[in-house]
Structures are given as C-alpha cells and as structure tokens.
Amino acid sequence: MIYRELGKTGLQVSVLGYGASPLGNEFGTADVAEGVRAVHRAIDLGVNYFDVSPYYGRTLAETRLGEALAGHRESVILATKGGRYDKEYPDGFDFSGERLEASVDESLQRLKTDRIDVYQLHDIEFAHRDRIIGEALPALYRLKERGKIRFVGITSYALGLLEDVAGQAPVDTILSYCRYNLMDTTLDRSLAPLAAEQGIGLINASPLHMRVLTREGAPDWHPAPDPVQAVGRRVADLCRDRRVDIADLALQFAFSYDRVATTLVGMSKVRHVESNVAAVGKTPDPDLLAEVQAMIAPVAGVCWQSGLPENYEPDAVEVRA
C-alpha cells in the first residue's frame, strides 16, 4: 500500500480508501457477511481510510461498517458525514447546528466509537452557502473542540462551491466525487491547486464514475447523461477486447494522481478489494490509455447539475431523466 498525507491533519492515509456506500445497498443488495469480509480484507491489505455516511442505505451502511470494524477501530481512520438524510427531513437535508450535533452522537453509536476522525458536511450544494458557513461549519468547530470529531470537512459534486466555501471558512478536508477519473479530470483545474495552497486534505471519490467505468455499467439512478454512459460501455468493450478490465485501468489512472491524498472506491466484495489494491502503484498502459482517452474526449468533463440552483455549476448539463 502507498500512503499520503491528508493535508495538515498529520494523518497518513492509504491512496485507496474504502467507500462504504455499497454496504448500504446503494449499488444493489449487498451480501452482509461478504461485506464484513471485504472490510477485514481491506484492513489486512493496508487500507486505513474508511468513508461512510448516515445517508448510505439510510443508516444501514454506518451500522454495518460499525459492526465490521468491531475490534479494528484503532487500525483505521474513520470518516462519516452529516446533513444529508432520508425524506423524513425537509428535502432529505438538515444542516442546522442542532441536527448536526445530534447526528454526530447517532453516528458514534452506530459506528461503535467515541470519536470520528473526519466529519464532513454531506453534499453542501443542497444548502444555502450562508447556512454552511454561518451555522453548519461553526457547529462542527464546536464538536471538534469537544473532541467528538477530530477534523472538519465538506463534500460536494459542485467544484466551484467547494472552492468558494473553503476560501471563506477553515476546513481540514474536501471530498469531491466523479471529478477526477477517466471521464472527468476537472478537479485538477483549480480545486486541487487551491487545496494544496491551503494545506487542505483532498479526497477523490468515485474513480469508477459510480460504475460507468466497469463491465457491469452504471446503476439505473446514475445522473450522467446518456452519451457519457454510452461511451463508458464502448470503452469497457474496447478494454475487454484487449483483455484488460476497465476498472483496473480506471483505478490505476486515479491512484496515480498524487494531488489527492486518497481515492475512495465503493466496495462490498472481497474480490473487488483485492483487485483494487492490486491497481495501487501501477502505471496504466500508455497506449491503451491514449486510445481510451481519445474515445472519451467528446464527453470528457461533461458534468451534471446537482443541488440548489444557486449552487449550479455554470457548465453543467441537465441530470439524466
């Protein structure tokens, strides 16, 4: 395993991070026992960063991860989130200070721990930025002072918003998803330089573009426009013809990008953990990579709208119906 520093946190994180959303059935029903084995195998192979949220499986992923980590808590750096929940809250979101305080306690219980290493506001594009800066982040600073959480982070699909908020309020980490992989590398444009300049730990999620870059293909709910998904299928076929798994190429590409500390891959299967660890430190075949990038070029960087209209990305397209 290769480790990198997470900004100024002093944490050394594995370049492959464990994304726990599949444990909450976000990509189809997970086999619970296999999920536990996948978590243990990841720890055995040196993965030390684990990311989850109460939103994944509407608390199921946190509960399952907490159970799998029993007896292993001290071997891992544990990240979870607050602010995004189920429909019982207005629109599924609540970034009030009161709710975040309660949410941390609930996560601590489900994760069977007394502290969360990285606590993040989940998908801030769904909130007014004044609320994030004026209420939600200050609530997290207080929780940090009280020792319930060690570091404060923000997550979003909207790169401009992440930059804006990080420019106005201190954060230890930023998580961005689907913005640095074979389909889209716009994370590198200005967020990565800003994070480096400010010493913020940068976390890259969804290097498989939420399964577009796999043989299986995207789940039904995937927001990427059809042409993006169609190119994903063609690229997977090309790789298959060359006897390469598209997921391996995609992960080699993502793990080589050293402006992020860790890249989170969603995993609930031992075979995925093993093949994903095997991609760490490998350079993608340059000829195949060039061919794949040429196929992707017409849709490279196509991004979709997410969140409140006030937080829309100027260059994003409508979400796939």
Ligand code: NAD
């Ligand atoms: P991903 O791109 O990592 O894809 C995950 C899917 O790919 C799952 O269905 C998984 O079974 C499959 N997969 C994994 N390895 C594979 C392999 N070798 N071959 C074939 N299929 C494979 O997308 P993701 O899970 O959305 O992102 C990773 C993690 O990042 C999440 O689990 C979550 O922890 C985090 N994340 C956070 C946010 C946020 O905070 N807003 C958003 C997206 C993701």
